Amino acid sequence: MIWSYTAWLNSHPSRWKTFVANRTSEILNVTDSSQWFHVSSANNPADCASRGLLPNLLVQNQIWFSGPSFLGNTEIVYSRPKDLICNLEQSIKTHVATIPVSIIDRFSSLTKLLRVVSYCRRFSPNFGGLWESGVKSTKFHLKRVIGESTLTYEELSTLLTQVEACLNSRPISIISSTDSSEPLPLTPGHFLIGEPLINVPDVNYEGTSVGCLTRWQFVQRMLQSFWRRWSNEYLSNLMNRYKWSVQVPEPNVDDIVLLKEDDLPPCRWSLGRVIQKHPGQDNITRVVTLRTKSSTLKRPTSKLCILPIAQD
Template identity: 50%
Template sequence: MSTKAIHLELVGDLTSDAFIGAFRRFVARRGRCAHIWSDQGRNFVGANKLLAGDWAEAKLQFEGSVAEKLALDGTKWHFIPAYSPHMGGLWEAGVKSMKYHLKRILTKHVTYEEMITLLCQVEACLNSRPLGIIDDTSTDNVQPLTPGHFLIGETPITVPTPNLQNIPVSHLSRWHHQQRLMTEFWHRWQQEYLSRMQQRSKWHNKVKEFEIGHIVLIKSDNLPPAKWMMGRIVDKHPGKDGVTRVYSVKSGDSVVQRPFNKLCYLPIDTE
């Protein structure tokens, strides 16, 4: 809820049993889930009753400290009001960021295993987006803070894959076609994400300029999945009207000049 980290799980249908299976996989990998928020879908309401019954039955089999421990391990379910999906906008937006682009890149049928692999890679991309910076004192190596740090302790990564964008689909194996889908998703989602971070009425109102020392995201079209280019503003180049539209940004060991529309603020301002 705080970091908007996303966990994607593939299920075969929308029954309560299928959801409980997904929930058990989630708990086994991520740890105990103390609270769940959801809408009042029949599969969720049914799963809540089944899980509550399982916990009650498990506690009856033990006494003393074991029963108390089982009570603390239970999950409390919170339902939003019926017919009010807008009240679940926090998680609906996260799922939409995946569904919107996934529906546009899937042009042929994939197997269950291929879909699981694709969703796991998509999850890594979504959880790799920079929220802020970990250490602002380093001038050379800027380490971003991502939702993945709160899940696995580090930024999620994807296994490198060759560029398959210019190869006809008919010449690709199923595995290479799957990796091409991953690359297409990454380019679509990254461009939309950075564009939304830059929404501003720049032709009508004067907006706040970047200051020297600010950490920014640099828009780049050729980055591999789950990789982001970040840099530090080292110089400003104002125009004749005093408005700065070009900045010198240090990224790694090099200093490059980038226009204002290729730079983005981080979602979390450390100041």
């Protein structure tokens, strides 16, 4: 098995099945693959127990009692094999699609059927296309944040849980509130746990070298990088302006808007209420005055996203 271990450690843990991937990931977190060497079966004492040995042969077996002879040498000469390849425990991914028989009967050839199915899978906004687009965006940024880094099961589980909190913290509407200065947003988290999802405040580690971070800080650095990428893309999509095609409705006084800010921590969104409009000479409002939780400020309408207000 030493050969298999060495081959497993010389490849990325994602290649292997879950059991082997978790353990190779733990080993590579504390050691380097170059520290592991192959011991041939003839010099491996573990083979005596794993393959079985008769008692009369075990008494005469020096490897079992004393180990391989090269361990007694002052200097061990070793050459690493070049063909460390092992297909044991390799993860095999398959994709299965179920097609109703009625669809197959509608086409005269398999080639035409494949073209039609491929076209539908490539351009189908129905059947959950909206949330599938959100999943695609999340996977896109998550892959680039993690990159070639090796995470343990606990680290990856923590990161995915925090990413889930970021996704479910986005405001989708406004809950009626008696305090008009602090609008309370309605988020997907309200439907999951009955209240907004929050994240533990932490230092921003994006500008810190990876070598100076602990494992927890390293995971938080990934989370902060994901939040910056995803939130900017999400707000940009909400604020999409189709120039010259249609006039975008202006925000009205008392409208609740979502502000685009660049330095907010994960799961934190900036909300404000429009208290004054500043129309130009063409009678079109491009700047408004907002009242936020802590201050009053002016912002261009191009940096705002109007949230729908729940009517009583």
